[in-house]
Every structure is written in C-alpha cells, then in structure tokens.
Amino acid sequence: MSARSPATAASPSTSSSISTRWSSRRQSERGSMRFSFGGGIADWTFAHGDEVVIGAFTGNNAVVVGGVAITFWSDEQAGTQYDDLLDTDGQPITVVLSEDGAGFRSKGQIAPFRGPDGITKMWAQAGDNGPRALMVTTDAADTTNDPGTVWPPLSIAGLLSVGTGRHRLYNDTESNLTLASARATLGTPGSVDTVLDINRNGSSIFPAQTGRLTIAAGQNTSGKMAPLEVVQLNPGDYITVDVDQTGGGAGDLVVQLLMMQG
Template sequence: MSRFPFGGGVSDWTFATVDGINDIDNLAQVVGDIAITFWTAEVGGTQHTDLIGPDGQPTTTITSTPDGVVGGRAVGQIPPLQGPDGVKRMWAQAATGPRALMVTTDPGADDLGLILPPLSVPGTATAPATGRARLYNDTAATLLVAAVRASVGSPPTIDTIIDVNRNGTSIFSTPGNRPVIAAGDYTSGKVVPLDLVLLAPEDYLTADIDTGAGWTHLVVQVLATRAA
C-alpha cells in the first residue's frame, strides 16, 4: 500500500465562531495554531496516529498555520500531510470541535469502482431477518465499501430498513445511516457509509432486513473500490 496526501486545499482551514459582530451570531472566523486530530468515524471511532507532517516527520496531530504566513500558507490553513498507509478518508477534529470529513487530495486515488455480485432475497420476505448468504472478497486486494443500494421488485407497504454486515458486524456505526426503502418506493438510493469500511481478502458481507413488509425480490448491491 501507500500513503495518500491530505490538506493544503481551499477548504482546509480551522475556524471559530464569534457572537455579536455587527449583530451577527455564530460568525465564522479563521483561527490558527489549532491542533487537529484525525479519526476513523464522525463520532467515536479510533484516532489515526500514524501521520506524516508537512516537515516529513511522523506525528500524531497536525497544527493549523499560526499567525503570519508560514511556508507560503496563510493563518488557519491546514498544511499538507500524509495519512496512514492506505487510508483515503479521515474525520478531522480541530481541538474539541465537531469532526469534518477530509478526503485525499490525490486525484488518482479513487477509481470508478466495481459493483459486487448482489446480495439478494427472492420472493416475499418478512422482517426482521438475518442474512445468511455470504459474499466473500476473493480478490487479493483490500477493498473499500464506497456505497450501498437496496432495491426491490415491488415496493414495500411500510418503510424497509436494510443493514449490511462485514464479518457479522454492521458497517453502519450509526443505525440511522442504514439504507431505507420508503413505503411505495423501489430503492433506497445510493447510501455512502460514513465510516471507513475496508474488506480484507476473505472478509465477507451479509445483508439483514431490520424492518419492512410488503415488498418482493430484494437486491442489495455494494459498490467497492480498491483501498490502495
């Protein structure tokens, strides 16, 4: 694998909100010299500590540019860095603020991806139901789950919630992010997992039906890209 670059872009800055400026509350103001940590998820998750800073040295945190221009960068800009080996998406947290998703700046890092063979449930099924058919990663590469879509042959009469599991554990750490086929609809639409979900060789996926009724012929398709 290899490390991918992050930061240094037009959207990579640290801000603070200020109240009472020209009678405006929550006015965003650029601030510098803020320590930034990087995580595997928007909430919870694990901190990425294997980083390479703008000086080329290993580090666990990155600091936004302090007052004055440093290395050609303005105050508050997040300098270029390298993430852990093979990681293309990280959740950045400035001090104790909310986290924001950062994606690698390498334009060649994301390929078009491939749609894996579908996880399907023919006929009419009831909920809840635990998926038993396993879809294995039989490639020699680690794959990144880029998106999930659930579709049906005839629409449900009530909202249908689908879960996708990796090795028996949901890929959606926040249950509210699971694919939902609304009553009367045929598809959940493209759902992008907010967590970094990697499929190592021999890992497998299954699909559960958490809630729903009235639909027929469920198909759950997974879009995957190479992780590196």
C-alpha cells in the same frame, strides 16, 4: 511545492515537489499496493543559514543538510504518524534519513522509498520541530482515480420477510477495500418501509443502527447511500444483509455494493 523552516539549523525542513520526477516501479507485497515517494528534483532537507539582505528584502540562505531523520504524517499539524515504510532495498523502516553525501546521492537528498499500503500522499517532517511539507507519490502520473467496482448483488427472490442474512459476499482480493456506497431495490414495493442492515463479519456497519439502508413505502429503491463511517474490508472479510423491517407485499430484493480500493 516547498516549505522552509523559520527555525535554526537544528530544525531542518523538507522540500517536496511532484514535478519533473522519474517514474518508479510499484511493489505488491503480501497483497498490498505500496506507492513510491522521494528521489525527486525538490526532495531534500535543508536548514536556514546566515541572514542576507537583497535590496529591500531580508532573508536567510538555505543550507542543504544530510543525515536528517524524516517522519511522515497523515495531517499537516496533528494526525497519525506513518511508520510502515520500505527503503530502496525493500527493508522495513520507520523513518527516512536524508543522504549524508557518502554514497552516489547528494547530501540532503531524500532517496526513493515506499509508503504504507494504499497511501498516495503524506506530510513529511524533518527533525523534531520542522514544519511539515506535503509529499505526493512519484507514481502519481501512473495512478488514476478508482471509479469503484459494483460487486455481484445480494438478492432475495419472492416475498420478503424479516430475517438474518445467510448469504455472504467475501473480499477474495489481496487488497483492502472500502465500501463507498450501497443501494437496495425492490421488484415489488411494499406498503411499509423496508429497512436493511449491512454487516461486516457479522456486525452491523451502522452505529447505533442509525442510517440503515431504507426503501420507503411505495418506492422501488433506497437510492445510493454512503455509510456514516468508513467501512473497510480486509482480505477474507465478508458482507451479509439482514432484513430488519418489511411488509405490505414487498418482494424481489436486490442489494448492490460499490467497493473501492484502499
């Protein structure tokens, strides 16, 4: 896809496409997974040139321009700027400069670079006022959807009682993980609701205790429940589960967590 600016040459635009791109390697640095961007058939900066008329249509020539600073964002219009980037040599950068034509790349070309940890798409903005264009990782052909991993369950054998969770499940990977969902199961249902709290590093993941994992009276499972907010576990973070309410003979608890990359 491409986007062209209605402004003058002072506000160049970016053009980005995920078709006909060469494959590029990934980098794992300090336990992170950075994806590659740029270097594609339509990754260039350009500005509007002279007005031209072709039949019934009036438009402008597209002029390739180099040395343009490109910033990257999480949203097309607002969002957060991504400034944790790596250039082709693996050096930290906050913006990408399109080529000036002095080297082996053509003027205006956006050279390959790597984005922040786990980010597979960004909105690119050339100059201060140019419109943003979506850039998708050039590793897209090698990237598959993460179906998630069910962690080994936290379990309590026998009759349940209210208490603070003592058993910890640590993120011992070298990647950030996101809690996608949780499910609680009772081997013996109780005659009252069983309410569980999930903690990250000792603090509840449920704001104002709303939406806690609950197994209704007489039922065996809470069903698959997603957190109300994004819950990310950095390497070394841990999960515990508290029993906030139970009774009526409830017993043999199992809590399983579905974790995803990023």
